[in-house]
Amino acid sequence: MDYSHLKTWHTNAREKTLHGRYITQSHILPLIQNLSGDFQVDLLGDSVQGRPVHAVTWGKGAFKILGWSQMHGNESTTTKAVFDLFKWLSDNSEVKEHANLSSKITLKLVPMLNPDGAEAYTRVNANKVDLNRDAQDRTQPESRILHQLYTGFKPDLCLNLHGQRTIFGVGNPARSATVSFLSPSQDELRTVNQSRKKGMAIIARLAEILNTFIPGQIGRYDDGFNINCVGDTLQQLNIPTLLFEAGHFHEDYDREETRAFMFLSLLGVLESAILKNWEENDAYKPYFSIPENEKCFYDIILRGLKLPEKGIEDLAIQYEEQLHNSAIHFVPKIAQIADLEKYTGHKEFDFQGAEPVFSSDFVLQEGAILEELEVNGKLPTTFSLKS
Ligand SMILES: [Zn+2]
Incomplete structure (x- = not known):
């Protein structure tokens, strides 16, 4: 063939x-x-x-x-x-x-x-x-x-x-x-x-x-x-x-x-x-x-973020597939906060030690939904997939 x-x-x-x-x-x-x-x-x-x-x-x-x-x-x-x-x-x-x-x-x-x-x-x-x-x-x-x-x-x-x-x-x-x-x-x-x-x-x-x-x-x-x-x-x-x-x-x-x-x-x-x-x-x-x-993969890896009370860490995001109104939504959730040197992201961002800005009601922990991230007053990086 x-x-x-x-x-x-x-x-x-x-x-x-x-x-x-x-x-x-x-x-x-x-x-x-x-x-x-x-x-x-x-x-x-x-x-x-x-x-x-x-x-x-x-x-x-x-x-x-x-x-x-x-x-x-x-x-x-x-x-x-x-x-x-x-x-x-x-x-x-x-x-x-x-x-x-x-x-x-x-x-x-x-x-x-x-x-x-x-x-x-x-x-x-x-x-x-x-x-x-x-x-x-x-x-x-x-x-x-x-x-x-x-x-x-x-x-x-x-x-x-x-x-x-x-x-x-x-x-x-x-x-x-x-x-x-x-x-x-x-x-x-x-x-x-x-x-x-x-x-x-x-x-x-x-x-x-x-x-x-x-x-x-x-x-x-x-x-x-x-x-x-x-x-x-x-x-x-x-x-x-x-x-x-x-x-x-x-x-x-x-x-x-x-x-x-x-x-x-x-x-x-x-x-x-x-x-x-x-x-x-x-x-x-x-x-x-x-x-x-x-x-050894995550959907997204954000490298080198300066996180409150944690210092410089990497952050992994994994999409959770959810069914709503007969369509699959890919919800970006924090999967791991650690040194992720041994992992690869299907998409990666390197923030080189920059400090992200979180809204006051956001709790930075595994399982939290992170739709976008603002760092140093630049335009936020968004993680949403097309619906
Ligand atoms: Zn199967």
Whole structure:
């Protein structure tokens, strides 16, 4: 596949009815209903609050891929990428070149596993349960839907599609972890067995593809074992499972750029499934060269402020995402007041020891909202994002 051509296709032809961070079932239902006859739509069951959960199936091939997005309701970037993929698969002129895809692959995707969480813009479901810690107990209807799906479909490969916060970076000097991956463990010893190697080989290929677009911005998650996570549970059943984490890219708080990289990653998985790149010797090894994700970023760092009773310190601001009137607001809150030499800000300001002016009712502490800052009578620096 020609990925730079595909990136251009994505810029021009992606599913434009979906935009930004707040993606709910009312956004995706019309798209599901309008899918062409090449797609099969199945109702799998209902969420806690009675919202339907659907699976969309494409292709008739022997190699079966199962994926699900928005298991965490506020992680919508991969959902947008899933519908971009549906649009690409529907675009005959594009798919013609890859006509053998549908005869080799069966792709089954659940675009929104947690529609109640999506509506409320929460990680958890309506009962406040993290579905990615419910794989063993399956106390929630959404967990039972997923369990029934993978036991019935018997996938050869699973895709666990998520989004991550802006706090993750990779490398030294640190760069934003725009996309991160994991081939999860299936035991406490983190044994690298055949099933994990298969996932590692695919991720190594995805990192290779993405490195041409976002060099040094691809991370690898810690593989500590937790049997309550869906990925670890599937690995234990010897089903290779890839964790995708859509992260931050420059000032793209709407995650429209990252969405393209997730789209390319999904296509990279299809390519791997056809070429079976994991059969090559040592194809999994480059996985270990992908740098590990670290918590080393803040949205904004204000350096060298002379603070009352504290002296010269740095101040970190992190946006808190809040849902108001069907829109996500990014509220700038003080996350840390300290020497932040080891951290990087997606945006940084150096005040070189200058003294800020706070209003008399402002309490300088972690958690306080700081919309703007005035220093030395200059125009205030504002931290608000466009709404
Ligand atoms: Zn998640």
